[in-house]
Amino acid sequence: MAKDKKLVSEITSMDEDFAQWYTDICKKAELIEYTSVKGCMVIRPYGYAIWENIQHILDTTFKELGHENVCMPMFIPESLLQKEKDHVEGFAPEVAWVTHGGSEKLEDRLCVRPTSETLFCEHYANIVHSYRDLPKLYNQWVSVVRWEKTTRPFLRSREFLWQEGHTIHATAEEAIEETERMLNVYADFCEKSLAMPVVKGKKTESDKFAGAVSTYAIEALMHDGKALQAGTSHYFGDGFAKAFGIEYTDKENKRVNPHQTSWGVTTRLIGAVIMTHGDNSGLVLPPAVAPIQAVIVPIAQHKEGVLDKANELLNELKAAGIRVKLDDSENSPGWKFAEYEMKGVPVRIEIGPRDIEENQCIIAVRYSGEKKTVALGDLDVYVKALLEKEIPEGMFNKAAENRANRTYTCTSLDEITKALEEKGDGFVKAMWCGDEACEDEIKEKTGVGSRCIPFEQENLSDKCICCGKPAKHMVYWGKAY
Amino acid sequence: MAKDKKLVSEITSMDEDFAQWYTDICKKAELIEYTSVKGCMVIRPYGYAIWENIQHILDTTFKELGHENVCMPMFIPESLLQKEKDHVEGFAPEVAWVTHGGSEKLEDRLCVRPTSETLFCEHYANIVHSYRDLPKLYNQWVSVVRWEKTTRPFLRSREFLWQEGHTIHATAEEAIEETERMLNVYADFCEKSLAMPVVKGKKTESDKFAGAVSTYAIEALMHDGKALQAGTSHYFGDGFAKAFGIEYTDKENKRVNPHQTSWGVTTRLIGAVIMTHGDNSGLVLPPAVAPIQAVIVPIAQHKEGVLDKANELLNELKAAGIRVKLDDSENSPGWKFAEYEMKGVPVRIEIGPRDIEENQCIIAVRYSGEKKTVALGDLDVYVKALLEKEIPEGMFNKAAENRANRTYTCTSLDEITKALEEKGDGFVKAMWCGDEACEDEIKEKTGVGSRCIPFEQENLSDKCICCGKPAKHMVYWGKAY
Structure with missing residues (x-):
């Protein structure tokens, strides 16, 4: 190549x-x-x-x-x-x-x-x-x-x-x-x-x-x-x-x-x-806002029938309302893979001579890296389900898991400092008396500021993490962009 | 009332x-x-x-x-x-x-x-x-x-x-x-x-x-x-x-x-x-860009069945992709007529007890002022044809006629002055040598400036209307906003 x-x-x-x-x-x-x-x-x-x-x-x-x-x-x-x-x-x-x-x-x-x-x-x-x-x-x-x-x-x-x-x-x-x-x-x-x-x-x-x-x-x-x-x-x-x-x-x-x-x-x-x-290969876009939701990459595109089939799939997916692109440029498949990974296109569809023989294609899902062989009949239904349900749900769960791993429940300032040091930056959940002086002191001592008083309150303790007086709210704290 | x-x-x-x-x-x-x-x-x-x-x-x-x-x-x-x-x-x-x-x-x-x-x-x-x-x-x-x-x-x-x-x-x-x-x-x-x-x-x-x-x-x-x-x-x-x-x-x-x-x-x-x-009753909007393409005004709306029927028509027209509004406010029909005329809504549909009895409605077309009695079956098809064809074509023809009445073909500066005085401002078609000095002189003497050298040229004469030298272009002249 x-x-x-x-x-x-x-x-x-x-x-x-x-x-x-x-x-x-x-x-x-x-x-x-x-x-x-x-x-x-x-x-x-x-x-x-x-x-x-x-x-x-x-x-x-x-x-x-x-x-x-x-x-x-x-x-x-x-x-x-x-x-x-x-x-x-x-x-x-x-x-x-x-x-x-x-x-x-x-x-x-x-x-x-x-x-x-x-x-x-x-x-x-x-x-x-x-x-x-x-x-x-x-x-x-x-x-x-x-x-x-x-x-x-x-x-x-x-x-x-x-x-x-x-x-x-x-x-x-x-x-x-x-x-x-x-x-x-x-x-x-x-x-x-x-x-x-x-x-x-x-x-x-x-x-x-x-x-x-x-x-x-x-x-x-x-x-x-x-x-x-x-x-x-x-x-x-x-x-x-x-x-x-x-x-x-x-x-x-x-x-x-x-x-x-x-x-x-x-x-x-x-x-x-x-x-x-995003990950180390580039952007990862949620399907709802992705300019290109699926890209078709033909393999050995000069072989007879490959581009015809690729165009057929393109039209099928377009007709289903999917924002789909066929890249039939002279760039290598490897280059194209990297390019659309960088651009975060949610779904890549590979189609080559052998796939056509077997009436199938390869589907690669950007966020999970998963690759599957999929039969060509009803490809539009399959891709639509991926874009509308499986991928957004999978991406949400992955992000929620990351957030859960980086959300720390703390009942003392030392616990905050320790959690951030050991596990890295994240959300800190801790009780607060409502006093601005404590808010400032927490930020000064631990580096995290109040992000919000969540509507969904939890009672982690009865005391403000800073002054020890009665707590009014459970607050999310963090370093912010 | x-x-x-x-x-x-x-x-x-x-x-x-x-x-x-x-x-x-x-x-x-x-x-x-x-x-x-x-x-x-x-x-x-x-x-x-x-x-x-x-x-x-x-x-x-x-x-x-x-x-x-x-x-x-x-x-x-x-x-x-x-x-x-x-x-x-x-x-x-x-x-x-x-x-x-x-x-x-x-x-x-x-x-x-x-x-x-x-x-x-x-x-x-x-x-x-x-x-x-x-x-x-x-x-x-x-x-x-x-x-x-x-x-x-x-x-x-x-x-x-x-x-x-x-x-x-x-x-x-x-x-x-x-x-x-x-x-x-x-x-x-x-x-x-x-x-x-x-x-x-x-x-x-x-x-x-x-x-x-x-x-x-x-x-x-x-x-x-x-x-x-x-x-x-x-x-x-x-x-x-x-x-x-x-x-x-x-x-x-x-x-x-x-x-x-x-x-x-x-x-x-x-x-x-x-x-x-526009006219003296207000705005007149072309259907393609009108925020409301058709307004339904119920007559005697408190009488039994009138608002039901009006809502039925509303849903029928909405389903046909028409931007339609039903005004069932307490304002009088006369107030509503004037309001939607001012706002330039292309089509008004009046429906009252007698119309319902006769399975018809009254349609008033904004640009022409025309009123017609129309049978209720297939009203969506009728209104769609009005909005997509009859009204835009009618509006275009009316505007083109106005422009034709106000376009003057002139072969001397005096003719320009006379045309503008007698018939009012308008487009003047006249030949020009291409010299900026003549362009300025024409403007100074007649008040009209060059608007454009139209792609569709006509040979009105061989001479520049100003200097009499050989003409290069037929030009549209006018006073401009």
Whole structure:
């Protein structure tokens, strides 16, 4: 066999250097490319197609739940940003400022939106007048900018893509219900479409979104034992409404302030997928968001009938709605194997002269490395079942097992330190009194910060792991991306 | 009947004040809302849904033709913008400048992209090395910023949404073919999906895109006789490739520069739809992009069986893939008629007790005002034919007739002046020598500028309408948005 043209599998081992392994995958799987704009990246076709699949699934769900898409300006005047005190304090230090339009200096500087609460509030103040105007369930798919010092592809970049839902309701109850509903939408999406287990919970006071009454989050555990916040949902109460003068006339003809929420997920989810499922051969994609779900690699493709059969299979799988590709290029099968492993294609189908004789093909499953000989009749049904059930379930279980192995139940600070030292980074479950001083002390002494107060509480002990006073919550702690 | 709650039809007459009529529709049909960000707008759910339909149709076509979506940064460093001389001269005066990130002053200012040629070029220089890497057929759906002095919703705003295709090819022939192909995609889309006739042609030298060898455009004529550039497609030759050092090794192992194109349409298309089809009752939407294609208005809805029947029709039409809405709110039928006329819903279906008795309904067609009694059996087939064929064809013919009435063939400058005075603004067809001085003089003396040199040439005379020297082209002239 001719020498492979390109050694696609040349990436750093994840055990050797996890951060470099991650960057290697981003580049070699052709997800991103760097630019001369510091902290910003090009999302390349293969990476963007993953995002389009994420968008499609979430957007469909949002709309089924009655949400509508809108588009707000990308700029926020400084004076508008300053209307809600906590919010401006949280975001002003990390925004990009537009000071000139053409050659003219602006009187009121504009920041490039780091998030759009202020713009939605201004709009709601214009269009919400009566209880009949409520609720408004709006969302937008845009990019936002936060002037981060240290950046990494997908995980933390100065510009990133996201969706931001912003809703406004007549009552606090309705708004809280929405906040919870959308967190559940995110959790279901992560677990079913991304095959990534998440913990649902509430953020501590110190970790809330700037301006929120409460912030809910889903937390995932990456392969290296670090936690990643995969989505957030905020309940604002009527604080923003008061600051922005949003009022409506209720059924009793009284003027009252409505209640608001916001919720978002970002291109960070792509980083989460890489670090949850990837391995030393490259990316491993969950079928629901994989741009190519199955690749057909013909063996000895110049032999009579091989390409005909491969094309036949291609059409069969396409007709079944599978995103399938036939690679009939002149590259060697070995090169192709490595290439599509690097790109994380969930299923590879090999078909050669001997297979055709026996009316079969070889199916290789990316996440497990398993290879099976499969009869050609009803291949579409077989592959569909793999993509829709076996692979996502198998990937989820594998990730859940990894998380279980790296989740440590601790009842003293020493136990935390010991667990992290012996078993590596991971989730720590431990009781907490609710005092911010203890939260800080735990972080200082053990290196792990609070990730969330999970909705599913367990009573590990009656005492705070730090001060020994009565415990209020069981908390997930961890080092975070 | 109770007094209508809201007089939705209160808009300025288009004959009285076309500009005010336009703005009234944008607001009353709930397409946009103003913000405190000067020159920027909120695109509201109903307006954004039109854009989503435009996106869906075009994006599907782009992908069928082999294009892939990507996402470039929204910022361009000043040093990068300056690499292509003509390009920077064209755009630098009208960009927004980011000078600070957080509290830190940037060394190299960043502009918010007014267009992304420079970023695509930088990227292509990184990823194009061999003829095997060509072509790259990339596109992105983003917003761009141009610091306009005078702004109008959709037509000219400081930020607007668009798609920008950027492709790179081995040869000039291939690139020119792509430039033409995409202009045809735009023209077909405008004529078939937006029911808007367009003239395809080439821009004169003075009207080219900054940095292009040639710019093609489609030009439409609005209801008031003003022209609107609805889409452009540019051929760059290898000028950008040379400026950005993009080279590849060809089959003969020589290092050569590739050839590039770019092409785009914007949210301006929504403005074009308003001004091509709208009337004094409001918006008139072509079915292909209408968020609601048919609305069912029950008459005497509290009478037994009316809402049941209305829901039955709703389900029948939904099942046929029609975007249909049943308005069973407490507003009066008269209010509902006016509301959906304002929103330009192509088909209204009225169903009341007497209709049910006779197994029929009333169908009102928005663009023509026609009302018909239609039997209820196979209503889905009837409405589908209306939406897919009769209405788009009828709307197109109506717009084409308006354009024909306002297209004047002239052989002297006096004839132009007279035609415009007597019949109002419109397209002027006249011969031109190709000299920029004449182009300027024609504009100065008659008020109309060159819109394009149409691909379909006619020989109106042998002489330039201005200088009398031999004519090179028949040109469409007009006043433009």
